[in-house]
Amino acid sequence: MTHILPALLRAGLLLMVFALLSRCQNGVTAVDQTAEPPDIPKTVALPPLPPPTRPFTYETPTESSAWMGTNPNSINGRPIGPVSAAESSILRVEVRRDYGGSIQIYDKVSNQALINFYDMGRESGMASYGGPRSFADDSPRWKNIGYNPLQAGDDGFNPSPILVHGIVNGWIYTKAQCLSWAHQDARRLPFFYEQWVGVDSNKVHVKVRLTHQRPDKTFYNVEEQEWPMMMISGHRKVHFYTGSRPYQNEPTTVSDGIERSIGSMATQQSTPFYLTEPWEGVEIAPDRLIGLYSPGFFRANYNVAALTPSPDNSEGSLTLTYVGNRPMVHLDSDNIWHKDYTYILGSEQDIRQYVYAQPRQMVPDFTFNKAGGRNGWFIQDGGYDQQEPFSSDDWRVMFTGKTENGVTNARGTKLISTTGSWPASQSGTLYIRMAYTGPPGAPAQVPLRLAWLLNGQEPNGFNSQYPDQNRTRFPRGIRGPDDQYVPLVVQNDGQMHTYKLTMTGHPAWKDVVQQFEIAHNYSPAFVAPGEVLTLRYFGTHDPGQ
Incomplete structure (x- = not known):
C-alpha cells in the first residue's frame, strides 16, 4: 500500500498525493528466501475453473473449510503459515491466511516469488481510502492518512482476520474484515473484503467484493484509491501505453521509475498519469513481464520504493516496484463495490493480446x-x-x-x-x-x-x-x-x-x-x-x- 504525503499546493489546487515508500522501514533487514519455492501440501483437490464465458455470480461457500497446507518459509523472521494454492504449468498462486488472504504468485519460468511481502502494507490487491483525514491522528506513525481499511493487516503486523475460507467452483474464496492500516492495535473497520482467486494457464483472475457498513454516515471528500495495485519485489522496469493509437500494438513506454539528477538519485514523484490501454507490466526476466489488467485502469501510477535500489528480489526485499490503478472515489458508508482484475505472465505481446480481447467502451x-x-x-x-x-x-x-x-x-x-x-x-x-x-x-x-x-x-x-x-x-x-x-x-x-x-x-x-x-x-x-x-x-x- 502507499501512504499519503502532506498535501501539495499545485496550480492553486490542493491535491493529496501518495508516496510509494515502504509502510515499515524502521531498521528491519530482509531475509533471503530459498531459490526454489517449496511445494505446498494439498489436502483439497481443486476442480477446474468455470469456462471464461460463464457469468461470475459471486457464489460463496456454505461453510468454511480447512486451509490446504502450510508454507514453512519465513519472511523477515515471520512464518508465512497456512495457505491455499492453485497452479498451472506456468505459475502457482498462494492465498495466505496470516496476511488477510493476500496472494503470492510464483513464476515457474523465471523461478521467482513475485509479490513483495516486506510488511503488512505491501502485497497486492486493493487498498481503500476515505475521510476524515484526521481519522488516524492517534496513530503512532501515520497521521493525516485518514481512513484506510486494508486487506493484509496493520502497521503493528496484525493480520486482518479471515471470517470465511473455502473453495467455490475452482476459485479460492476468502472473506476478511479489514484493519485500519495506520494503527497498531488490530483495529477492525466495518469494511469487508471478499476475494475469489483462480488460475488459468498464464493468468491469475481475481474477483473482489468490497462491502462497507460504516456507522458514520458523513459525506466525505473524494479520495484516491488503489483499485487494484501490485508490488513486485526488486527494482524493475515498467511498461505502459499512453499514445494516441490504443489497441493497435503501437510501441509502449518503458521506465525504470527513477528520476536522475546531478549528484543524486530520487524515486519518481507520486503524481498519477493517464493510460490509453488499461494495463501496466513489470519486467521480471528478459522478454518476460507480470502484467496487471483491470477494466477502467486508465488513471495509473508506478514507482520504486527505497532510494537505493537493492539487488535482492526476494519477497521480503526492502526494494519494490509498484504499479496501480488510482481512481478517485467517494468511499460511501453503506455501499458495495464489485471489482475484478487479472495478472498475466508472459511477454508484452501476451499481455496486450489478453487486454485487447476484453470488452471496452469506445465512447462516453x-x-x-x-x-x-x-x-x-x-x-x-x-x-x-x-x-x-x-x-x-x-x-x-x-x-x-x-x-x-x-x-x-x-x-x-x-x-x-x-x-x-x-x-x-x-x-x-x-x-x-x-x-x-x-x-x-x-x-x-x-x-x-x-x-x-x-x-x-x-x-x-x-x-x-x-x-x-x-x-x-x-x-x-x-x-x-x-x-x-x-x-x-x-x-x-x-x-x-x-x-x-x-x-x-x-x-x-x-x-x-x-x-x-x-x-x-x-x-x-x-x-x-x-x-x-x-x-x-x-x-x-x-x-x-
Whole structure:
C-alpha cells in the first residue's frame, strides 16, 4: 500500500498525493528466501475453473473449510503459515491466511516469488481510502492518512482476520474484515473484503467484493484509491501505453521509475498519469513481464520504493516496484463495490493480446440511475450528493464550495468523470441531460463549461523537480485553462433539459479523450454556494427531451 504525503499546493489546487515508500522501514533487514519455492501440501483437490464465458455470480461457500497446507518459509523472521494454492504449468498462486488472504504468485519460468511481502502494507490487491483525514491522528506513525481499511493487516503486523475460507467452483474464496492500516492495535473497520482467486494457464483472475457498513454516515471528500495495485519485489522496469493509437500494438513506454539528477538519485514523484490501454507490466526476466489488467485502469501510477535500489528480489526485499490503478472515489458508508482484475505472465505481446480481447467502451456513455449510481464520477472542491447506492434515479449534487480566508466560494467546485480511453473521432457530438437550480440571485441562464483531458496531458500542473519523468508521463504538458473547453449554458429553472454540444471541429478535440469536467467558467471571482445540479445522462447518444 502507499501512504499519503502532506498535501501539495499545485496550480492553486490542493491535491493529496501518495508516496510509494515502504509502510515499515524502521531498521528491519530482509531475509533471503530459498531459490526454489517449496511445494505446498494439498489436502483439497481443486476442480477446474468455470469456462471464461460463464457469468461470475459471486457464489460463496456454505461453510468454511480447512486451509490446504502450510508454507514453512519465513519472511523477515515471520512464518508465512497456512495457505491455499492453485497452479498451472506456468505459475502457482498462494492465498495466505496470516496476511488477510493476500496472494503470492510464483513464476515457474523465471523461478521467482513475485509479490513483495516486506510488511503488512505491501502485497497486492486493493487498498481503500476515505475521510476524515484526521481519522488516524492517534496513530503512532501515520497521521493525516485518514481512513484506510486494508486487506493484509496493520502497521503493528496484525493480520486482518479471515471470517470465511473455502473453495467455490475452482476459485479460492476468502472473506476478511479489514484493519485500519495506520494503527497498531488490530483495529477492525466495518469494511469487508471478499476475494475469489483462480488460475488459468498464464493468468491469475481475481474477483473482489468490497462491502462497507460504516456507522458514520458523513459525506466525505473524494479520495484516491488503489483499485487494484501490485508490488513486485526488486527494482524493475515498467511498461505502459499512453499514445494516441490504443489497441493497435503501437510501441509502449518503458521506465525504470527513477528520476536522475546531478549528484543524486530520487524515486519518481507520486503524481498519477493517464493510460490509453488499461494495463501496466513489470519486467521480471528478459522478454518476460507480470502484467496487471483491470477494466477502467486508465488513471495509473508506478514507482520504486527505497532510494537505493537493492539487488535482492526476494519477497521480503526492502526494494519494490509498484504499479496501480488510482481512481478517485467517494468511499460511501453503506455501499458495495464489485471489482475484478487479472495478472498475466508472459511477454508484452501476451499481455496486450489478453487486454485487447476484453470488452471496452469506445465512447462516453453514462446514465445516472439506481443501477449505475455516479458511474465513477465524483465531486471535487466542495459539494455532496445522496451517496451510493442511489435510492432513486438521477445524480443530485449540491455545490457547497470551499472556505478560504473566511469566504465560502463555489467557483472551483466541479463534477469530474471517471477516466477512459475514448477516441475523439468517434464522439463528434455529446449530449448532457441535466437540471440546474441556482442560488438566490442567479440569472435565468448560467454559463458553465465542459472541459476535457487529452492523453499525455497533466490536468493541473506538475512538480518541476522531475523533468525526465514529466516528459515520460505527460508528453503534451499541462492542460491550458482557456483552450480546451466548450461553453455549456444551462437553464436555471430546475427542469430537465438536454444540451447538445458539437465537439467536431474544435482544435483541441483530437486523439484520445481521457476525462471530462463540468464546472464554472474561469472568469467569475465568486460563485455563491447552493447550486444544485441533477444529472441524468452524459454521452454520445441523444436521450431526447
